[in-house]
Amino acid sequence: MEQDPMREVKRLEVVIDALHVEAVLRTLHDAGVDGYTVVREASGWGDRGARRPDGISGVFENCLILCAVDPEVMEQVTTGLRPVLQRHGGVALLSDAQWITH
Amino acid sequence: MEQDPMREVKRLEVVIDALHVEAVLRTLHDAGVDGYTVVREASGWGDRGARRPDGISGVFENCLILCAVDPEVMEQVTTGLRPVLQRHGGVALLSDAQWITH
Amino acid sequence: MEQDPMREVKRLEVVIDALHVEAVLRTLHDAGVDGYTVVREASGWGDRGARRPDGISGVFENCLILCAVDPEVMEQVTTGLRPVLQRHGGVALLSDAQWITH
């Protein structure tokens, strides 16, 4: 391998109303992350009560966003994310991970 | 910000048969967590063999439950969860994470 | 409990094109892991541009694979995984976790 086999990254995980995913992704993008993954049709429960997509109104659907963030841009990500979470609710978790580079 | 920008939490992740999700959620709720997220229609493989939702019998469907747990209630969560896992199989992983409060 | 209540494991998370999930699972299986979980229909964005399943061509679908790996077999897993990622793209993250045994 010409590179280091592992790279330290921050693993960011956001759960938010499906409608606001675009706002989160825009934030991530602007902060300079180089990728993300979105899983749709999650349900959940939190401050806003139970959120279970009912299929009719489309209202109570959550999404899970996963993003491996370079520690260097972590600061911008957090700064950008806070107002979005503040306005729209949702949860953001941060942990340490290693990216198996190749 | 009037609060601490980050809060240390335990990140709990349970994979279990779709039918038993309610039991896990009840346990979490009783233990006093303040939210959770559920992703449906996962497939997997474990002790019970391959689990791939076939759409006909509805049998082999897994769910993924994600929960940011306050370290204080972690003990109750683990205690409550064990018998459920024992009875119905499934996997529970615990790791450290930081909640980006806002 | 006749066993240790917690077991240290490595938490592996792979995001890859839905078509190549089988290759990853085969690798994991050969390396000797004892289970995994797959979440389908993820979307995302990375080196290969945006990946949003369009439902018509079926092309731009990602999957998320979650696997609790015994530290002992971690070496084999990484070795087996690298060529797959190299060939097909995708992301693999590794972190520490505890398995709530029961």
Next chain:
Amino acid sequence: MLWRMDPSLLLENLRTPAILFFVLGGVAAILRSDLNLPQPIPKLLSIYLLMAIGLHGGVELVRSDLDGRVFAVLGAAVAFSAAVPVWTFFLLRFKLGTADAAAMAATYGSISAVTFITANNFLDNLHHPDPGYTAGGYMVAAMALMESPAIVVGVLLARLFAAPPTSEAEPYAGLGGRAPGRRARGGAARLDGGELFREAFLNGAVVVLIGSLLIGCVIGERGWTSVKPFMYDPFKGVLCLFLLDMGLVAARRLSDLRSCGAWLIGFAVVSAPVHAALGIAVARGLGLEPGDALMLAVLAGSASYIAVPAAMRLAVPEANPSIYVTMSLGVTFPVNITVGIPVYLAVIQWWWS
């Protein structure tokens, strides 16, 4: 008058297959059966229903000879959709915060396409000899026009009466109840006009309905014949399947009722006949036939649970969807389709005769 109403219309309505399936869904949910139609089945069904009703409406529109009265109806429809939110808002402000009151106002000013479709189905199944007992194609146009104005008015109300941004926003009427510091805060002002327009007029449901209406206007009889076996013949059967799901969803919403309060539930029950009566009066004033009058009543009395919630979540995120969706889907919708429609028609029959 009403207390002498012939109960046969009510029974007739409750024997309609679609209504019975709605009841089945409700009963199944109340008995806690695991029956459900997961996404995207309801989405498929609702797109189908909107396409079919729009297309048929467009075809009928071209068939009929339009006169001035049609434009009067359309104008009245738009006026309704814009005016209802205003008084609804000020009434509800006695009990709700600004955001929730505005979202409820938009919800009740807008319309429910499925209520409209169910009323149409009811009329159809009557097989009334008088042709005045069918709805004209322009009523579909009226429905399409009523979806959006209420959204615009609702958002404007939320902004005009929003608390100044520096102060802490109204306490969230939510069901959880964590530290207030995590609450969403007055941000309605941040959504720009373009986004609001897009939500109000380009919501998927609105686009399918208006698009299909326009397509129905241009395809001609030959085009209509070619798609009729899909777009018309199975319509009533598909409605059964959809209402089965509506019954499940509506009854499952009921568990949120407790946290909403009797006052609000009373509003959701009463607003339907009150607005419907207003619709009937306008229909009478415009000299409409009984069929069209029923449709206007139903549009006025129904509340949205698709287009408006989508818009409100973006434009007024401080409002709690558990309130406005529960009220429109769990209370007003069932009231309208089980009891409302036949009662409105009885009133119309009594007045028109």
Next chain:
Amino acid sequence: MLWRMDPSLLLENLRTPAILFFVLGGVAAILRSDLNLPQPIPKLLSIYLLMAIGLHGGVELVRSDLDGRVFAVLGAAVAFSAAVPVWTFFLLRFKLGTADAAAMAATYGSISAVTFITANNFLDNLHHPDPGYTAGGYMVAAMALMESPAIVVGVLLARLFAAPPTSEAEPYAGLGGRAPGRRARGGAARLDGGELFREAFLNGAVVVLIGSLLIGCVIGERGWTSVKPFMYDPFKGVLCLFLLDMGLVAARRLSDLRSCGAWLIGFAVVSAPVHAALGIAVARGLGLEPGDALMLAVLAGSASYIAVPAAMRLAVPEANPSIYVTMSLGVTFPVNITVGIPVYLAVIQWWWS
């Protein structure tokens, strides 16, 4: 007798579009094609089929004049569903643990709605001049009644014969094989009666079937006419699509067969004709017409793969679904719909003539 059976019935069955699509699905899966119908398509199709068969059954039920024989048929059906699990359980206990034997018993006592529908389709396509070759609407009622008793009996058997809770439970017959300490343990006793009742009688499939049957009884001819273009006309075509998926799923289950053993597979193959023969004998005793006799045979010979697995996972979680679902879906279902149905009819024709 049978060895002189006219093979034309068999060929006739294999030329039915629905059966051919089942074969196509099976071949595609065996060739490892990537063809699949993801969730919730199969769910949508199976709810549609249950609604349609229930509704039609209800309409037919009202049309026919019920006499005492109908109640005899319904009683026999319930008795079958309750009795079959008993001997099945004691037979299978020779080879399986208590939990798995009980789950298999419930599976084989209950019925497969799609086998029923396929048999009905087969009868219909025969266009037999004798009206006795159509199934009465009450056979749908019989089917609905047979879903649940087997579940109750199966769970009771599991509890009565469960190992005492202190001892280590039976070794899991699973396919993985990790440390036994992680195994699920005898917990059947923990499920309370209410939950068991809900699973047995309020399973989504049961609710849709019985609900639609009741709705079919009350909507009358006019209601039926209004939904027929969706609920009846496309039925046989939708069955093709559903059986295509059943073929895929059944063939993919086959890879689990290896771990199940020849003995069990033998049971799954043989139980179908044995129970069907019993059903035929009862039908003869009750003096049923050939059409109804075939339906009773098929109900007796078929095994559940929707309602029972859902209930067993909750009530007897120690039982391994890879065993009971594989047997019913991968072995008994294909045997019944390809060979069973025409053979049962041939036997009936020979006996009744």
Next chain:
Amino acid sequence: MLWRMDPSLLLENLRTPAILFFVLGGVAAILRSDLNLPQPIPKLLSIYLLMAIGLHGGVELVRSDLDGRVFAVLGAAVAFSAAVPVWTFFLLRFKLGTADAAAMAATYGSISAVTFITANNFLDNLHHPDPGYTAGGYMVAAMALMESPAIVVGVLLARLFAAPPTSEAEPYAGLGGRAPGRRARGGAARLDGGELFREAFLNGAVVVLIGSLLIGCVIGERGWTSVKPFMYDPFKGVLCLFLLDMGLVAARRLSDLRSCGAWLIGFAVVSAPVHAALGIAVARGLGLEPGDALMLAVLAGSASYIAVPAAMRLAVPEANPSIYVTMSLGVTFPVNITVGIPVYLAVIQWWWS
């Protein structure tokens, strides 16, 4: 000739309901409406369309009396599918790397079933008095045969001209642009023949199409009548719904066009009429009727977006799907169904008269 083409055919096509719904979808996507049909709805619709077209084709095939000309058509179809990729590959290599050129070649050699279906729909809606203006059932067989050869040829080209494995592979034409070290590398050689065969011939779409064609051949008139209300009558209506989604997807792909370059877009636009013209010439040479000639033109001029992408992702993973899917789905498909089909028919009418 063409500049004197009667514009009525073009207008006729643009007034077809299916095309109008395609336009509606495109407009909705361009206006950034949130309208969408989530998975697996499009999958269900496309399996339905393939089943229906295959079944009907099979039934028609048995009805017609086959002569030598049919085999000539089938042979020409296979030859087309195998030959088109060759020149396409060498042409595109001027601008693209080997992998992308090979994937594009396979894409354009193969066919689009929905374009075929739309052309069929167009012919049907013409209600032309001359029976030569309907497509024969063997054209469905020709379509089925054209799906796979292009895949095999494309993969072979990718392998023959692949860069030697030691060197760094061609720079990825992707849209992201991270460190080149993370790039996928020349690995086409690793896929064994069995997997390639499976992808080319056992892709879900191919299996459903060919399987339904064969089933259509054996079910006979009675079988066809029994499934017609599902497999034939609603077909044109379902096509509307599917094309609505195609419009959404195609227009949303357009945002990837910028990164593809004018040269490639030019190819996608021009290749359709060029290959179609070739198809028309061959049809003329074989003495086909106008209806069959149009279908051959459309098969030749269309590009795949289901079977080929699935195969290429496995067999030539270095190729960028954002290129070949965008070109076939976002450019060639709309060109063919809106303008191409009527123009090809105009040319055929001019030449055949």
